Amino acid sequence: MLTQKAKYGLQALRVLAEVEPAPGLPRAPMPIAEIADRAHAPRKFLEAILLDLRRHGFVDSLRGKAGGYALARPPAEIMVSAIIRAIDGPLAPIPCASLTAYRPCADCPDPAHCAVRQVMRQVRDATAAILDRTSLADLAAREHAVADGALPGAAAPVAARDTSPA
Amino acid sequence: MLTQKAKYGLQALRVLAEVEPAPGLPRAPMPIAEIADRAHAPRKFLEAILLDLRRHGFVDSLRGKAGGYALARPPAEIMVSAIIRAIDGPLAPIPCASLTAYRPCADCPDPAHCAVRQVMRQVRDATAAILDRTSLADLAAREHAVADGALPGAAAPVAARDTSPA
């Protein structure tokens, strides 16, 4: 389950990705209050989240009168998977199924044969395949697409089937 | 993230799926102590989990001397997705991306346009696609396959690619 923190963080970065930089110039910083407003996140909580995102190098901050936060890199280069990993940790449903943060179960005699682990590894792979190729630029584009989610030809990497329940 | 409860529950049911019924007879029940041993789960904790699984109709219990727990249905008919939903709740990373338990975010003005929701919906779909077609019978088969996980031709539904980190 994605935490609120990660959800707000994603929304905030999506908002920042929508800021159009003047050509040749760095992006203008946006104050927390405005980010919170557009991302529909609690201001003070978002403050802590942005601090975290800054420490992880996703955003730069500027103090003082006209200060605020701005993306540290172009939105197309920031992947959703990296953001979620920074805030919530590994994508895998259980640690023993993670590649970036593998940790065997305490009392598992043989991870190589564990069927639960193998299935969760499949889930991890499927999740990573989606989030590793979705960037903030994709997010921003989707947000302003037509309601149905069926984007014309552009940003949707591979059309998702809406089938089984969850 | 899968809870410990769900993980132990899956392992316990996998253990029960490995019990071979005598032809024409119902499966013999297995006492908690033995299940705990084979599933590598804490006995008392597992007790609470099995109680839960019984209330959800996955297992039947038998009291008394030769009592214990047994699967309520053939292992091929019990899907991993159903077990996880019963114990941990929806598969979707966030409630607004769930089909079985949809709940909009408190302050989201328009879920239809939310890009975060759309991406999480893709993740949910991918996860459900895997877990909906994996049964306890598949789990039991995998557990006893060769170490690598590359099953000869049988139980593996669709070979998983082990690529990107998570």
Add this chain to the structure above:
DNA sequence: AAAAACCCTATCGGCTTTATGGAGATTCAA
């Protein structure tokens, strides 16, 4: 020096997780 903004620490209630212990109920077998 005042205003605007970020920076940091502390705190806090509530909830979930992960159990543990023990009393009681049920069944089978001797």
Add this chain to the structure above:
DNA sequence: TTGAATCTCCATAAAGCCGATAGGGTTTTT
């Protein structure tokens, strides 16, 4: 009918996490 094995239920509880807030400190610009 007694006893032993087993499941059932309830109460408790420590620990950690989550979501959020408060308040004061620091930096920068005007």
